[in-house]
Amino acid sequence: xxxxxxxxxxxxxxxxxxxxxxxxxxxxxxxxxxxxxxxxxxxxxxxxxxxxxxxxxxxxxxxxxxxxxxxxxxxxxxxxxxxxxxxxxxxxxxxxxxxxxxxxxxxxxxxxxxxxxxxxxxxxxxxxxxxxxxxxxxxxxxxxxxxxxxxxxxxxxxxxxxxxxxxxxxxxxxxxxxxxxxxxxxxxxxxxxxxxxxxxxxxxxxxxxxxxxxxxxxxxxxxxxxxxxxxxxxxxxxxxxxxxxxxxxxxxxxxxxxxxxxxxxxxxxxxxxxxxxxxxxxxxxxxxxxxxxxxxxxxxxxxxxxxxxxxxxxxxxxxxxxxxxxxxxxxxxxxxxxxxxxxxxxxxxxxxxxxxxxxxxxxxxxxxxxxxxxxxxxxxxxxxxxxxxxxxxxxxxxxxxxxxxxxxxxxx
Numbered sequence: 001x002x003x004x005x006x007x008x009x010x011x012x013x014x015x016x017x018x019x020x021x022x023x024x025x026x027x028x029x030x031x032x033x034x035x036x037x038x039x040x041x042x043x044x045x046x047x048x049x050x051x052x053x054x055x056x057x058x059x060x061x062x063x064x065x066x067x068x069x070x071x072x073x074x075x076x077x078x079x080x081x082x083x084x085x086x087x088x089x090x091x092x093x094x095x096x097x098x099x100x101x102x103x104x105x106x107x108x109x110x111x112x113x114x115x116x117x118x119x120x121x122x123x124x125x126x127x128x129x130x131x132x133x134x135x136x137x138x139x140x141x142x143x144x145x146x147x148x149x150x151x152x153x154x155x156x157x158x159x160x161x162x163x164x165x166x167x168x169x170x171x172x173x174x175x176x177x178x179x180x181x182x183x184x185x186x187x188x189x190x191x192x193x194x195x196x197x198x199x200x201x202x203x204x205x206x207x208x209x210x211x212x213x214x215x216x217x218x219x220x221x222x223x224x225x226x227x228x229x230x231x232x233x234x235x236x237x238x239x240x241x242x243x244x245x246x247x248x249x250x251x252x253x254x255x256x257x258x259x260x261x262x263x264x265x266x267x268x269x270x271x272x273x274x275x276x277x278x279x280x281x282x283x284x285x286x287x288x289x290x291x292x293x294x295x296x297x298x299x300x301x302x303x304x305x306x307x308x309x310x311x312x313x314x315x316x317x318x319x320x321x322x323x324x325x326x327x328x329x330x331x332x333x334x335x336x337x338x339x340x341x342x343x344x345x346x347x348x349x350x351x352x353x354x355x356x357x358x359x360x361x362x363x364x365x366x367x368x369x370x371x372x373x374x375x376x377x378x379x380x381x382x383x384x385x386x387x388x389x390x391x392x393x394x395x396x397x398x399x400x401x402x403x404x405x406x407x408x409x410x411x412x
Contacts, residue, residue, distance in 0.1 A: 006174030075395035262302030
């Protein structure tokens with residue numbers, strides 16, 4: 001009988017994984033390191049100036065907080081991702097359909113994260129994970145779909161031994177220190193940017209449909225697309241990054257800045273940078289080139305809204321100038337938000353907001369689009385309706401948690 005040692009718990013593996021990815025991504029995308037430094041400065045200054053700055057999370061938690069984003073090409077690859085992340089105590093939460101956004105992206109997504117409030121407090125690492133919707137004829141003709149699916153089926157994103165180790169660690173609830181060190185290193189390496197040559201003709205054919213599709217299925221591996229620190233004042237961060245000469249995208253995505261309580265999620269990023277990549281040409285030669293697919297995102301989180309609050313949010317955001325009419329939809333204090341049932345507070349106490357731990361499809365699509373060189377091309381064909389939370393859950397063989405149920409539980 002194997003003697004099980006669990007010197008390292010899942011949350012500790014998660015914290016190590018997030019830190020290792022952060023170091024790796026910083027080495028690959030130096031501007032990310034600048035983003036993290038500025039975010040830390042803004043957070044320290046904000047806490048010094050505002051007595052209630054830590055009501056949505058301690059400075060220690062917020063400074064350590066990250067979310068990543070990856071993209072895969074098939075449900076089979078997504079199932080491997082689910083097995084891998086379970087070893088870090090991260091489980092699928094929510095379903096996001098980016099195909100019908102104002103800036104359509106041919107993917108559906110979920111987010112892998114801790115689901116227990118205590119686990120979130122220990123380390124709230126999340127990974128927004130998208131899978132290519134090859135069955136949607138608006139983006140993929142039958143011929144292209146078949147070729148994309150054949151290409152994806154022939155590649156292997158993760159070493160089977162890595163996934164087997166992940167399953168064992170998840171089942172055991174932890175592992176020994178030697179295995180932990182090797183496992184974290186191998187897991188992070190699976191998301192490093194590959195230097196293998198890219199078939200230029202194949203990549204360009206997919207890029208003509210969608211730059212995101214090309215990033216997913218035009219290469220033989222996956223990689224961290226962005227890694228996101230959390231900041232307490234995103235407007236101040238935007239200003240300071242611009243002062244440092246970093247080109248930011250045109251706007252902050254999500255709710256407007258108001259004098260009332262921060263709600264849901266605000267996000268922005270610096271523009272994707274041209275990174276050197278190698279291409280295989282039609283004649284078999286390999287040439288040097290660049291691609292702009294990875295960027296530095298940053299987020300500011302607010303209180304989680306109830307379904308009624310979310311309906312009001314959607315209505316407000318549909319207005320021509322949401323900031324000008326925000327007061328018509330939301331009260332100006334936490335006490336009023338709690339009393340009106342529009343947001344979640346622990347025990348109904350307005351001094352204890354439940355932090356929004358998830359994502360906004362419109363914001364995700366907006367940031368994707370703002371960092372791309374060309375629009376996604378969608379035809380007038382009928383869209384595929386089978387993509388849903390139930391479909392995704394069946395494909396990966398796991399329950400996908402409903403965010404509202406988690407917030408309701410946290411509020412109780």
